[in-house]
Amino acid sequence: MSQIETSAAEGVAPILRLRGVGRRFGGVHAVRGVDMDVRAGERRAVLGPNGAGKTTLFNVIAGEFPPTEGSVELFGVDVTNKPARARVPLGVTRTFQISRLFAGMTVADNLYVSIIGAEGGHLRSFRTAQDRAFHGQAREIGDRVGLGAVLDEVVGTLSHGEQRQLEIGMALAGGPKLMMLDEPAAGLARAERVKLTEMLLGFDRSITIILIEHDMDVALTVAEHVTMMHDGRIVAEGTPTEIRGNQLVHDLYLGKGHGNDE
Amino acid sequence: MISARLHWLIGIGIVIVAAVLPFVFSNFTTSQILTRALILGLAAASLIFLASLGGWVSLAQLGLYGVAGFTVGNLVQADGGAKVFAMDIWLASLLALVVTVLVGLLIGVIASRSEGIYFLMITLAFGVIIKLLFEKATDLSGFGGINQIIQPAVLGSAQLDPERIYWVCLAICVLVYLGIRYFAHTPFGLAFQGIRDNTPRMRALGYNVTLIRTVAFGIAAFIAGLAGVLNVWWNTQISPGTIDIGPVIFLLMIAIIGGLYRIEGAWVGALIYVILDNRLRSVDLVGERVATALGIVFLLIVLLSPGGVMGIYKSLASRWRRSRSESGAARDGDGTAAPTVAGD
């Protein structure tokens, strides 16, 4: 089924287009020569061993820093040298491999800040009627990612699992068209991973998802298209089934132990 | 809910009690203890505003306070000021606030890219630069400071009607306090706190971190400027010594004594400082070592509670609550958790 949809989308221009993207950090070439097209509605997993350059690639796409070579195009707009704040309004949101939350604020406020981030009006120092709607929306998203019971708790007091859920909630709160998830399952217990997988599968197709994941069960269940990276380059692409059968992938990655990336 | 309402009632109660204090105390106490505490508290509030919401400890706030005071002194006809403008005191005060905010924004642009100890050092440098500027430019700071700065007529005489300036200070402090509390829950206020907690996430969420920080610094400058204007209204005098490094440290001490993460701590700290400063000088034993004695009190408070007096209060509060209700305490912080500005 996923195959059909992917091919159906083939005629449409990709919402993310990378051409020859590379990024150096001093002498280290963390990413090089990456070409990638992601189409609307796609579920894409980016796999690879530690240090393969997956998170660097994410940061380049999200605008954390610009690539040192190549170009990044989002929704048909060249954003290569634009900062993250120019990409968020286009509908790009992300999560972080290590939770980056506002520890001193409540869950609801974390989500609310995420909504305002995408909505604009960042210097508004008065509350309007619209804010009530945003607050409602924040609580609703909180419910959706399973945090309904702890909406008014300060984030610093949440469990690790809850913090990972909030990571996704914050990416969702921006009303994304493209959501980039950096190891959402990191550090989760088995039962939590199952719940996470269900949640990811339940997302609307209007949201395109790119996923970095070490947990093969999660990644290969959610994704319908897999990009395999090694040493900063793309070394294989294909469906989950193809990737499972790829000997190179086995040698590089599946055969080795998992751990925290980069 | 009941608790929140009670909180409001108590807040109103504090303000009412504060408002009648001039009838209870002598003119000297009203002016030299209470008004001084309100003004220093307001200056400390600008520091705590940045510390609690932005996670920034700024040592430039007293410098900004001085910018406001010196600007007023130079714009009105005062002894030692520039004298060429001879403006109305209200207009001069308004312009002083504008100048202070502009200077604050300028410092903000430069300082907003740094954090922690670097931010502390940069703001300290600005504080010192401002002090040196006024010290060297005797055209702007007079020979022995600017003296005889006129007060707004409505305030009457500083000697005979000390309660008027006190009430003005009280009203402004209440407004600033409520304003900061309100601000903390606006999009801007939350964004500023978000940057404190996690700057990369804020960038990823689409926020212009530098801009937000700069403008927030401008707001803090406005609060410091208000305190600076009130100070010259009250003291009718300002000199470079007002913003020297010693007073800068004392302002930081006030903020820390009160509690760096609670806006109300600003006035608690200021009151404690002013009373100690006044009373310690009357004690024969410490008469010549006031700074040392203040330092010891400061150390005791900080050792007793890193969160200052408000921190002591807060941990008492949670202990009291825990003993009151054994259940539902699971998620409670013990008062030492992440900094947070009180929600209402």
Next chain:
Amino acid sequence: MNIRNKRWGWLSATLLIIIIGIVAAACGGSDSSSADTAAADTAAADTAAVETAAAAPEKKIVMGFLSNCEGPFGPFWDATLAGYYTALVQFAGATPVDPADPKAGVTGAMVPGTEIPIEINTDYGCSDDKADKALSEAKRLVEQEGVNILIGPLSGDEGIAVANYAKTQPDVTFLNGISGAQDTTLKVQAPNFFRFFTDGAQWTAGLGAYAYNVLGWRTAVTIGDDYSFPYTQTAGFVSEFCSLGGKVTDRIWPALGETDYSSYIAKLPNDVDGFFLDVGGTGTVQFVNQYTEVNGNDSLQGKVMGGAFISNPAIIKELGSKVEGVVAGSALPSDATDANWTTYVDAITAAFPDQAGNAANIFLAGYYNNTQAAILGLGAVGGNIDDAAAFQSAIAGVEISTGVGPVTVDGNRNAVGANYVVQVSDKGATTLFTVPDVDQSFGGAFSADTPNPDRDNPKCVAGNPPPWAASITK
């Protein structure tokens, strides 16, 4: 909303009560004590009325003291106290509590010629060289402690602030400690603020004329720390030197605490006749050493004049022959043996033997002079200060006897008195000559309308030399 933040309730109340308790304890105490004072006051007045029927003074005399116990001048705290109390011992018949420790105070001070006690407030005003602090301490003493004669403060900016404050307290009489800014009396002109010790500019009186008339200087360069006190001292020299026709070719103001003068020295013209040097601390040593390193060991001999800093024996000892013949202005002689000086030193020795060595310390002398003026003023009105204006005009008329002879005040209530020009040799400083009757205006060069002394003022203008200049000749 944050749940943790909701639990304000009760504890806010507790906190409020605690705070109010602190305020009440802190301020209430003083309130009740002042009420007690008032009651005692009335009682005393009643008794007095019974005893002497007619013109018994209503107002108790409370004398307060304001100096620096912290900051750069903190070390002079004891010296200022010694000056204050020596005057009370010598002129008000008081007895030191502990001759080894001025701060222990005195007992039994009375208005001369009467049995009226002078109450000495021992909650001393303790400032730290900052105008703010001096002001708040002055307010505390006057408004909280009930002081009606205040002696102090110590430094320039403080003096200006306190003199301005004096205007708002006409019933209180203020006498300067040792603050030396011209403005305090020249410009502020508070009718109830007196200074019975010369100001910073007066301390260099005689130097300009000596340089021009005796040493034959025609050009000079001034070097001073970049703040108000050296500005004032330099102003005295510049005004006098220029009035006779001398030229000041450059004024150099290194930052206070500067130790490297090489860049300034490099810019100095070689053909200048002499230098007026007014840098404090080790600055003088650094400057002279660096100058002579470049220009030769004897390059400054006979070419240096200085203000208050340079006649410091430690500095002279350090520099030795390099500054041989250096001439300095001084408000006090260091080698005097005349009757005035002996009487003054004896008075200190009698009260506080350990402080006798500080006789030539201006901090002690300043407080001594002004306290004495207050006591003599009290004597002149028979201890009745009910009419503050009458008391103040009595003070304006007194002539105090000091180590340098009699001192009176002018119309701005600023001292008119002798100044000294001393010469330093390897044996120490010796007085070259005395400049009598130095007044604040330098013969009209300084007035309420002239700009404050600063980096560029006063301008170097010829004409109208001060009255004493003509008598200073070879």
